Amino acid sequence: MRRREIWGTLSGPARFLVVNQFGVWLGFFLVVPLLATRGTVELGISSAAVGLVLGWRTFSQQGLMFGAGLFADRIGLRAALLIGSAARSVSLVMLAFAEQLWSLLVAITVFGLAGSLIAPSTRAYLGVAAGERRSEAFALFNSASVLGSAIGPLIAVAASPLGFRTTCLLAAVVFTAMAVGQLRVLPPAPTPTAPALKQAVLAILRSRRLLRFSASASGQYAVWNGAFLLLPLEATRLTGYAAVGTGTVFVLIAVTTVALQVRLLVLQRRLGTIRAAAAGVALTAVGFGAVVATRAGWPEDVVPGGGQLVPIGLLLVGTVVIAAGNALAVPPIQDLTAALAPPGQVAAAYGINGLFAGTVSAVVVPLVGRVDDLGQASGQRWTAPALVCLVALVSALAVRLMYRNADS
Template sequence: MPSPDRRSETRTLLGAQLVFNIGFYAVVPFLAGAMGTEYGLDAAAIGLVLGARTFSQQGMFLFGGLLADRWGARRAILTGCLVRILGYATLAAASDFTLFLLGAVLTGAGGALFSPALESQLSHADQPPAGGPGAGGRNRRSVFVWLAITGELGAVVGPLLGSALLGWGFDAALTAGIAVFTAVTVLLWFRLPAGPGRRPRGRDPEGSATVPAGPALDCLRNRRFVVFCLFAGTNMLAYNQLYFTVPVELDRRGLDAAWLGGLFLLASVLTLLLQLPVSTLGRHLGPGRALSAGFLLVAAAFTVAAVTSVPPGTSGSSVLPVMGTVAVLILGHMLLTPTILSLVPAFTPAPETRSGRGAYYGLAATCGGVAVLVGNAGLGVLLELTARHQWWPGTPWVPLTLLALLAAAALPVVLRGHGAVRAPGPSATAAPSRRTP
């Protein structure tokens, strides 16, 4: 069993994930509306600010992971909290486009520093108990199961808090966000153990074991891991369709935007209710089969969307096919996200040690962000061509289906014969952990 100190640290990190998500979702979902109504920015400026926030986070995940390895996870996590506080304070002081842009970039950078460090630190609690492979590690739920639960709770509570505060204006929501992140920073300052600074060359921070002192970007030279990340990035691209192609499908059916909120609520309820049962199934499947099953479910979700898709302007269409698409997609994510996170340490040069994991988690996140950027750009063109030439309305869903099938077939091959099939953590899976925003 993990030591009492390790369990206490894990609870602290999971609590930080919960509060961090509450602080994010209490503010950022309402940012676009506030910039337009309260500050009079046009659509182009709003789009640039929101795009800069996302890009600054996704593009800096690898950099954040490298800093976590160099500084230690504690320092990187605390710095991420402080940078996000600075970002929110800049947004609160903003009255023109330049300050909004700066505040958005700082907000994204804070998440990029926080998330890889937190995941890297949590992965140490995913180690099997002392006593070898037979000591019951396979019967434990991965810590990333609980990360998924806490993240989803934050994503549900945050918008409720933000909506309640908007009656006092957007500045009230920002002030609450600053207070939340300040509380997280203080909590982590006192609760997270002080780790070593820069890692001595060839030494493991936890003890005296010799570890490879490879270059900082060793993860980019690990070709098997890069291939793993590229295929696993399909997971983030698929989940992102809740924000992109699903709203398009609702619009085609003549359904108003209120239905989108209902679909997000459906996703959260399924996550919270089915998290633990799906994790039990994932433990029995093992990592390779869990990844295949998860991506097959994603492919099935997109197949349902393609077959039931309707031409633009169709009236009287039911929302049930879209609900079915979302439900099956979420079930796929319940098998995928924590499996991917728990496998990352097995690709590091010395998976039994603490060193070097931040960069690996950062690269995995960055590959997902690149998949979303490139994939959504291509899907946008395909959606436009489908509407212009009146192609079969399910056409945009076909490449998504094929990508999911390709990932389902390829990932077990990538894992075959590699230590990843005996990952340091249990082969547990869970619902989609909304990566710390």
């Protein structure tokens, strides 16, 4: 089935949520990549303080996603999504005018809280609105996410002469437009059916398969974040140009995802949902194997006179494989999360999934960065991508072993 055919089978709300996801990531990446420069260069804040701001953003979103999911199940998914989008618009206006560390922290806290509401409510609503087409809908949903994350930084770079404040206000307009669309397109259904708060929390904590799956699949999120850390660094090292290297990586990831996402649904059906999730994460490990090769130095020895062409080629191939693996893994992971949710608690299930993913990523990605620093200093530059490769393999194995006797 082609992308256009899948699009035609989705309901109006499901289609809008795919477009909405593109807007969410576009608006996010219009601003977040510029925060480091805004803090250190324009406001004179130390790199450590900017790191605090960025780390707090991750914690305030991923760390609170479970609670936000419980809240969304109780008040209704559309209401939670509207509140989250409105709060994200407000936070962007606050960021535009924040000029001190404390005001940046306040603005980024609201920014993260908004994201903690948007993420689980959007996924839960899409899972309900798509019905039997859930896997197909999440495939388009993931394509929209990656496309927005690729186009956002490019627009941010193009708009940089206008200044950080203007870019923030532009992103606020994007989220405001999404909120208006949510109000006009999305019906208030599905009606909240979540139990009382105590029972809701206990139901999630007693869902052992959901908790085990969320823990097993959390490596996928950490690996994806590791890709966004290491791939631009390696592309910059090989080309000598940060803008060219980073832009190439983002565009290649987007093109690969959009080109292969729907085609990979055929493979997902052949493998089964569980095997497809595990295979996708394992495929990202293969991609990082190519990055290990670019840093190990052996291509120059094997291909005399190859210069930088061989490692650049390996990096491009590795980037494509990583993007393809992520495109294969994400839809079944999202599908399984919804399938394992207790009745009436789909948003909470996505929330606990996000909590595991964010926690593991918060540990793994800084560790990868530290290993990369040590590897650069010692000449063992391959160690950081090798660590990401190992995390991917462990996660893939955990997902597969968890369901080794399941009928997928």
